[in-house]
Amino acid sequence: MSQNLLGTRVEDVVRAVLDAEPAEVFVVNPSGETVQEFVDVANGFEGTLPEIRLLGDERTLRDVMDDFIVASSAANLVEEGALELRVLDDDSRSSMLVTDDRTVALVEAGGLVGGLTTDDREFTETAYDAVTEDWADAGEFTLRTPAIDRVRQSLDDDIGPDVEDDFEHVLESLETARGDGDGLDEVTISLLVAAKNRVLLYDISKWGEDVGIASKATFSRTKTKLEDLGLIDTEKVPIDVGRPRLRLKLADDRLEDAPPSELANVAQSVLS
CATH class of the missing domain: 1.10.10 (Arc Repressor Mutant, subunit A)
Incomplete structure (x- = not known):
């Protein structure tokens, strides 16, 4: 299974995934920094956004969304119908971005965040099916901040x-x-x-x-x-x-x- 490095900054990885024009992307168990960067990049993205389904740890989401700058920008995406937030019950899931034909693992090392990606069909189908099931079982995370x-x-x-x-x-x-x-x-x-x-x-x-x-x-x-x-x-x-x-x-x-x-x-x- 071949792997490629998409970048060494969260924003680079996110932009590379969005540039591929997927119909939907799952953001699974992201760190607070990843949530912040994903929201920032998505708000400034000039192309057509996919359906972004963010599945995160409740404590992490609450902490990040305590920041009005991040929460109000996320609310923009929610109001546009581009973003939905749900709570991940199993925080042992790896931090990754998943589309129907690509899986990107977010790996932290030495202060950098690398995006290791694979498009191996069997692996990506398995990952996509797994996060789809997680999403179906997850509860909604409600933003109370205006866009x-x-x-x-x-x-x-x-x-x-x-x-x-x-x-x-x-x-x-x-x-x-x-x-x-x-x-x-x-x-x-x-x-x-x-x-x-x-x-x-x-x-x-x-x-x-x-x-x-x-x-x-x-x-x-x-x-x-x-x-x-x-x-x-x-x-x-x-x-x-x-x-x-x-x-x-x-x-x-x-x-x-x-x-x-x-x-x-x-x-x-x-x-x-």
């Missing part, structure tokens, strides 16, 4: 293009958006760019709840936390009927002077 394209469009429509542009620049400046010290979470990012553009708390929290980022209560709690830390402030805006609403504004001069692409870094330095 990033929908987030961007609704932010542009409901709040304004300047806020959407700042939101995009902040995300692009981050490697991860978890809110665990490695990156700001999506609610904090939303509130910071809203404050930079002096948006009403009511408007940004309503948008966030409507699009599925978080509840109004979560936005309110995070706003209070950022106020206590001296990052944002509010001012009352009278309305015709009812209590005044709160307009968000930045409270730290370092944030005021920071361009959108550096806003996250400055905010993190203040928080640390």
Whole structure:
């Protein structure tokens, strides 16, 4: 059974598999890095995507999808009908990519990830039948994060293009958006760019709840936390009927002077 090395980076291996134009591809027991790279490459792929069936360890999937950047990009693929996620019960399965005529084993060595591939008919048919059975028996993994394209469009429509542009620049400046010290979470990012553009708390929290980022209560709690830390402030805006609403504004001069692409870094330095 002959084998060939597709590449020594996950993105190279994934791109090689997608370039072969399979009708479907199973992503079996991937590492967190493989999930992230597969989602990234698939979102930027210019050809026709196959049906991507990702069968992963539940803990790994939950950990990766805690990152808003990865989860919202994965949700894009789900909404397009290109990606489905299920939970693998047997985590002893090798990490591999499987199509109906190719099996690619993902092998880690010395910090590199190689894709050893074979198109031996008997082997690939056996592998394909096995993962198809695994898939049929697996439970669904539900993403609760909205698709990033929908987030961007609704932010542009409901709040304004300047806020959407700042939101995009902040995300692009981050490697991860978890809110665990490695990156700001999506609610904090939303509130910071809203404050930079002096948006009403009511408007940004309503948008966030409507699009599925978080509840109004979560936005309110995070706003209070950022106020206590001296990052944002509010001012009352009278309305015709009812209590005044709160307009968000930045409270730290370092944030005021920071361009959108550096806003996250400055905010993190203040928080640390």
